[in-house]
Amino acid sequence: MPSSSGLGDGHDDGQGQGHGHVSGGRTRFFKSPAWEGIFRWGKRIGLAVAALAILGIVGLIFAVRHFEAQLPSIADLKGNYRPPQVTRVLARDGTLLAELFTERRTVVSIKTLPAHVKLAVLAAEDAGFYEHEGLNYFGILRAFVVNVKSGKKRQGGSTITQQVVKNLLLDSERSYKRKIREALLARKLEQELEKDEILELYLNHIYFGHGRYGIQEAARDNFGKNAKDLTIAEGALLAGLVAGPESFSPRKDMKRALSRRAFVLTQMHEKQFLNDPQYEQANNEPVRLAPSVEINSELAPEVVERARRMLLELDPEGARRGGYTIQTTIDPKLQVAARKALRDGLLAYDKRHGLTGALKVPVAPTASKGKPAKPAAKDAPFEGTPSFEKHKVLIGVATGADDAQGTIDVKVGTVTGAVKLADYERYNPQGLAASVFAPVGSLLRVSLLAPVPEEARTNITTTTTSTPLAKVPLRLESGPEGALVAIDTRTRNVLAIVGNYEAQNGGLDRATQARRQPGSTFKPIVYSYALHSRIFTPATLIDVTPAAFGNYKPSNYEGWTASDPLRLREVLANSVNVGAVRVLEQVGPANVVEWGHALGIQSVLKPDLSLALGSYEVEPIELCGAYATFAAGGMYEEPRLVTKITGPDGREVALKPQAPPRRVLDDAEAYVTTNMMTSVIDHGTGARAKELRRPLAGKTGTSNQSKDTWFAGYSTEIAAVVWVGYDDGKPLGGGESGAQTALPAWISFMKVAHENKPPSEFPRPAGVVSVRIDKQTGKLPTEGNDANTMDEVFLAGTEPTESGPANVLVGGDGGVPGPDPSASETQ
Known part of the structure; x- marks a missing residue:
């Protein structure tokens, strides 16, 4: 026992004694001051590291919250994505008249896209899109290493989600602060939107080159088709454009485009997005680029501008973002014909007046009586x-x-x-x-x-620079300008509008934005009311000799010298001014003002005798609407240019309601008015139009000093008005009149408008009777006087019932106040 006790104490056994010595040495070593110091510092360092880690985490939390507080909202991206899109203005047959846009984009639903188009983009840009949570950490790390090595920001590790954030929510600043915000937003976007929603935003927003944004516009531009119809090869080619829209463009470098397409297809194949046959077929598919679509900007800029303004009025906020389709009533063929007809007419005028070619330096006028000569005021x-x-x-x-x-x-x-x-x-x-x-x-x-x-107002350059102003x-x-407007008499759809020679966007549209004196084209409005009043018939005899009407003294155009009374039909056919004033005086100017407004003239008309000669300015489209009313049997309907506007969401935009159609004349009154106007073309001032060889009605118009020249007329199908004049009212010159200056353009247009269409007569309604009359008296012919007779049409109940001497309307000295003396001559 003792011995074992001794061994236990380590005193009797050398080996045991040695072990006891080592054990005691270790205890003494760990309790040494040096080791205790190391241990104490280790604990301190550990605690410091832990504290720093906690502080770092806290700091990171605060930093994230700080950045999150400054992040833009992503609410607008969820179900309310409204980027700038293209608004398209179409003719009635679908012809594209114009595209209006700030960014050329058309948004499409991802549900309409074939799977291979989506997979091509994923293979090219972010194959793991459906697996990651918005961030590609390996890609970010790789980009960070490259950027640190280069000392510059050369690479990004962006996922599709990050690209959506970068393009739609952040500015273009290139900094690590922005990258942090991008990462935070990417995670947030992934939490609030479905993957398909994010991919849809991406495919609609990214730039594909040539001014095209989004997959739909890229498909249209490159292949002339919708994105939903793209083949695998076409989808791969477009997906390859994203990395370098201009450098990989097939229109610029087909070799590089094909190389990039091959890369995308290989990625799709390796990632098992395509099987072997699909890969082989797509790799060998030839590229069939669509021809570049050039919109004829000169076709109808006037129409485009009116359509744009209408949309802006209906939906000011949406109009600026675009995405609408505006369907107009314009007939492209007739629009081209109208532009050409007006231009040819203006060029003919230029040639007659020597306005083409080199200008001449004016010769100084000869001085007389010692006084220096001065140029005429109009030439100064x-x-x-x-x-x-x-x-x-x-x-x-x-x-x-x-x-x-x-x-x-x-x-x-x-x-x-x-x-x-x-x-x-x-x-x-x-x-x-x-x-x-x-x-x-x-x-x-x-x-x-x-x-x-x-x-420039002072015409002085600054003293600090020699740069010219x-x-x-x-x-x-x-030269003069012109306008032409044509309306379908049955539907009141506007078929063509030309408001200037140049056809420039933003140019003045004189067909709808300028008012000019209509001259004698206003006379049918006067005469139609005269027929409506039942005071006058086409056979009523009018004194056409010059006379004074109070302070108003109209004269007949170009010194008309006929002294014998004329029937109302002939007064109209020959555009006799004094006769028109006599009729207006008899029926009352105020009544004709009201009548003109009922026929669609919205411009100011005043109740004085100069109204008979078209002294009050009107727009060409207003006059055309009135003439279309005559052609349509007396029913007025507002001219229509836009028939439908479809919004980006596919819903129709409610158009401003038009006034309901209204009857102004009964169909018999309209027919007799039309029948009288056929004489203008048959043997009157518009006789040149007989070359069209079909029933036509119309009227020439020439304002005082030939400042405005017109022809307004119609067939059973189309009403058209042409105006020619200088914007500043400069006289067109000797020999210029409605028949000379405006009518040729009207004939040219109507010739195209009625091409391959058989002539059709104006339908004669009930309530019209035809009676044979004496040309000189306007009454029934006397017995044995058949040589000087003709058939005339009358409203039933107004036809003559007896023969005998003529009853002549003689007016004058009525003293109607306030006429416009500027309309003393008109045709």
């Missing part, structure tokens, strides 16, 4: 500072030219402007150099295209 250059707001036509002096730029320098008062000659081929068909077309000293009619800058852009106004 403008003095002072021109105003853009007044939009006046001014006379300037050519001071130089830049043949390389094709511009003419023109001094207009205190301002120097520039005319870009290439925009006015109308006056320079030979393509003369600017210096040859407008020699120094030649005079040009111009108007301002932009306001005059403040510094920018020249004010000018519009060349050498």
Whole structure:
């Protein structure tokens, strides 16, 4: 026992003693001051690391919350994605008239896209899209390493979710702060939106090159089809564009585009998105690019502008975002014919008046009696500072030219402007150099295209720079302008609108935005009321000799000298002014004002005798609407240009309600009015239109001094109005009239409009009777006087019932106040 006790104490056994020594040494070592110090510092470091870790976590939480507080809302992306889209304006047959957009995009639902299109984009951009939670951590790490090594931001590790965040929610700043916000938003987006919703946002928003955004526009641009109809190869080619829309464009570099397509297809094959036969077929499929669609911007800019304004009025906020389809009533063939007809008519005028080719430097007038000669006021250059707001036509002096730029320098008062000659081929068909077309000293009619800058008003350059002042852009106004509008008489759909020669976007549409004196084209409105009143018939005899009507003294056009009374039909056919005034005096100007408004003339009309000669200005489209009412049997209906607007969501936008159709004349009154107007073409001022060889009714119009020339007329199918004149009211010159200046364009248009259509007679309704009358008396012919007779139409109950001497309407000295003396002559 003791011995074992001794062994236990380590005193009797050497080995045991040795073990006891080691054990005791270890205890003494761990209790040494050095080890205790290390242990204490280890504990301190551990605690510090833990504290720092906690602080880091807390700091990270606060940092995340700080960034989250500044993050943009993603609520608008969920079910309310409204990016800028294309608004399309279509003709009645679906022809594209224009595309209006800030970004050329058409949003489509991901449900309409074939699986292979979606898979192609995933293979090219983010194959793990449906597996990750918005962030590709390996990609981010790889990009971080590359960026650190290069010292610059060269690579991104963006997923499709991150790209959606970057493009739709964040600005374009390239910083690590932005990258943090991007990552946070990506996670948030993944939590609130389904994967398909995120992919739909991506496919509709990304840029595909050539100004096209989204998969639908890319498909249309490259292949002329909708995205839902893309083949596997086509989908792969488009998916490859995302990485470099311009560099991989098949229209720019087909070799690179095919190489990129092959890469995408290989990715799809390796990821088992395609089986072997699909891969082989797609890889060998030839690229069939659609021809570039060039919209004819000159076809109908007037229509596009009216459609744009209508949409803006109906939906101001939505219109700015786009995505609408606007269906118009325009017939593309007739629109082309209308533009050509008007241009040809204006070019013919230019040729008659020597407005094409090089301008001539005016010869100074000869002085007389020791006084310096002055040019006529109408030819004198403008003095002072021109105003853009007044939009006046001014006379300037050519001071130089830049043949390389094709511009003419023109001094207009205190301002120097520039005319870009290439925009006015109308006056320079030979393509003369600017210096040859407008020699120094030649005079040009111009108007301002932009306001005059403040510094240019004083015509002084600053002392701190020798840079010359920018020249004010000018519009060349050498020749007259014109308008043509055509309406379907049955539907009142507007078939064509031309409001200027140039066909420029934003140009003045004189068919719907300008008012001019209609001259004698207003007379049928007067005569139709006269028939309606039952006071007059086509056979009523009118005294056409000049007379005074109070302070108003109208004269007949070009010195009409006939002294014998004329039947109302002939007064209309020959456009006799005095006869029109006599009729208006008899039926009452106030009644005709009300009648004109009922026929659709919304412009101001005043109840004085000058109304008979068309002294009050109207829009061409208003006049055309009135004539269409005659053609349609007396029922007025507002002309219609837009039939349907469909929104981005596929729903129709409610159009502004039109006034219901209203009856103005009964069908018998309308027929007799029309029948009287056929005489204008049969043997009157519009006889040139007989070349169309079909029943037509119409009326020429020429305002005082030939400032405005018109022809308004119709067939059973189409009513059309043509106006020609200078914007500033400059006279068109000797020999110019409605028959000479406006009618040829009307004939050209109507010839195309009735091509391959058989002639159709104006239908004769009940309530009209035909009676043989004596041409001189307007009554029944006397016995044995058959040679000087004709058949005339009457409203039932107004036809003559007896023969005998003529009853002549003699008026004058009525003293009707307030006429407009500017309409003393008209045709």
